Amino acid sequence: MAVIGIDAGASKTAGLLLEGESILERRRFPTDASSTAGVERGLTETCATLLEIASSKGLKVEAVGLGIAGFIDHARGVVIDAPNQPLRNYPVRDILEARFGLPVRVENDANAWALAEALLGAGKGLRFLVHLTLGTGIGGGVVLDGRVYRGALGTASEPGHMIIMENGPLCNCGARGCLEALVSGVAIHRRVEELAKEGKMAPVTEEFLADPASFGADDVCRHADAGDALARSILEDAGGHLGTGIASLVNLLNPDAVTLSGGLLASFHHMEESMRRSFEASAIAVNREHVRILKSTLGEDGGALGAALLATNPDNP
Numbered sequence: 630m631a632v633i634g635i636d637a638g639a640s641k642t643a644g645l646l647l648e649g650e651s652i653l654e655r656r657r658f659p660t661d662a663s664s665t666a667g668v669e670r671g672l673t674e675t676c677a678t679l680l681e682i683a684s685s686k687g688l689k690v691e692a693v694g695l696g697i698a699g700f701i702d703h704a705r706g707v708v709i710d711a712p713n714q715p716l717r718n719y720p721v722r723d724i725l726e727a728r729f730g731l732p733v734r735v736e737n738d739a740n741a742w743a744l745a746e747a748l749l750g751a752g753k754g755l756r757f758l759v760h761l762t763l764g765t766g767i768g769g770g771v772v773l774d775g776r777v778y779r780g781a782l783g784t785a786s787e788p789g790h791m792i793i794m795e796n797g798p799l800c801n802c803g804a805r806g807c808l809e810a811l812v813s814g815v816a817i818h819r820r821v822e823e824l825a826k827e828g829k830m831a832p833v834t835e836e837f838l839a840d841p842a843s844f845g846a847d848d849v850c851r852h853a854d855a856g857d858a859l860a861r862s863i864l865e866d867a868g869g870h871l872g873t874g875i876a877s878l879v880n881l882l883n884p885d886a887v888t889l890s891g892g893l894l895a896s897f898h899h900m901e902e903s904m905r906r907s908f909e910a911s912a913i914a915v916n917r918e919h920v921r922i923l924k925s926t927l928g929e930d931g932g933a934l935g936a937a938l939l940a941t942n943p944d945n946p
Contacts, residue, residue: 631688633679634937636696636738637672639713639765644675645930646683646690647937650749652930654682662714672721673728680729693731694940695721696738696932698768703783706735712801713765734939738762740777740786741935742927743770746888748938750931751923755885759878760925761788763871763893766801767809771882777939789813793873811870814846814893820863821849831859850896861899868900872907879908879916890925897924 631653635644639662646654656678661667676693683690699711706722725733743760752758756775762768767789771778779785789809790802797806798816810816822841825834833852837844852860875887889897909917925931 630941631683631690632937632940633676633683633690633693634696634741634933634935634940635672635675635693636741636932636936637668637714638698638738638932642671642675643929643933644679645933645937646679646688647934647941648688652934653686653688654679655930655933656682660714665715665719668714668716669721669724672725676725676729690731692940693725693729693733694741694936694938695725695733695735696741696936697721697735698738698766700784701735701737703734703736703779706733708735709784732940734936736777736936736939737768737770737786738932738936739768740770740779741933741939742890742925742931743772743786743888743935744777744938745927745931745935746890746925747772747775749934750927751888751925752886757882757884758886758888759788759882759884760888760890761875763812763889763891765814765892767813771884773882788874788878791874791877793870793877808870808874812867812874812893817846817849817863817867817893818844820866824859824863829859832857833860833863846893847895850899853896853899864896864899865903868903869907871900872904872909873911875904875922876908876911876917879912879920883916884920886921886923888923888925890927890931894924 631648642658642660644656645652660671700709708716708719722733722735739762746752746760747758758772760770769786769788771786790807792806793808794806798810800807800810821837825837849860
């Protein structure tokens with residue numbers, strides 16, 4: 630059975646052609662997030678390109694899976710709200726089904742990645758898994774007994790907005806002390822900005838002050854790699870908060886594994902020790918001794934692969 634999986638991100642739209650467990654083709658296009666029409670154009674271009682490739686290989690595509698960051702009405706295939714894209718109450722399933730004449734399944738991108746990790750990635754063969762995407766923001770998905778958990782409205786599994794510090798830093802969601810406000814790429818950038826304003830001078834803050842707009846979490850990692858003690862402390866602090874968040878999830882859900890993906894994994898070697906210390910201090914012993922914390926094995930394919938796997942399995946509610 631051949632299916633298409635698409636991961637529609639804020640900056641790129643990634644698609645793949647899947648047959649069984651084999652990825653036959655990958656395509657990536659920049660996302661035009663300036664308008665709804667631009668996003669839709671990227672989705673249809675990705676899908677059409679992969680359909681042409683499938684046809685050239687003599688394959689019939691049976692379904693399309695789509696993962697989008699945001700709040701998804703899975704049953705209706707509607708994007709309720711996508712914070713990083715101009716999609717509000719957007720009936721993407723109906724639009725793509727009318728365009729291509731194929732069944733389309735729509736899912737939150739982190740939920741899709743969680744399923745891919747549980748079926749084919751670092752958590753393969755495990756029944757209970759939590760996945761965290763560590764990037765500009767913090768996303769996540771939960772697989773319980775082999776099924777994606779969505780909650781009553783389909784908006785469950787938002788670990789980035791779990792409060793881990795009462796009256797902590799303001800998050801983009803409007804709350805204070807969210808995991809995302811303490812660990813994400815945005816949080817790390819804000820921390821550098823705060824330290825620079827406080828006059829804490831080091832190579833990392835000096836570079837930030839020279840060009841704040843182009844400075845990112847990867848630059849903090851570069852300075853930490855070069856021996857900048859302030860940069861290292863910023864990443865170590867983020868790692869400690871991450872460990873607290875993971876401990877809370879493990880205490881609540883008792884998973885077999887917590888898997889991690891996203892751009893911040895490039896900085897993980899500066900975060901891991903403090904993460905594990907915090908986790909060990911906060912997790913219930915019986916759960917702590919059982920769970921494994923694992924880095925994703927899926928590279929950049931996780932979101933699109935998970936979307937494709939959902940398309941192959943209409944019984945996964």
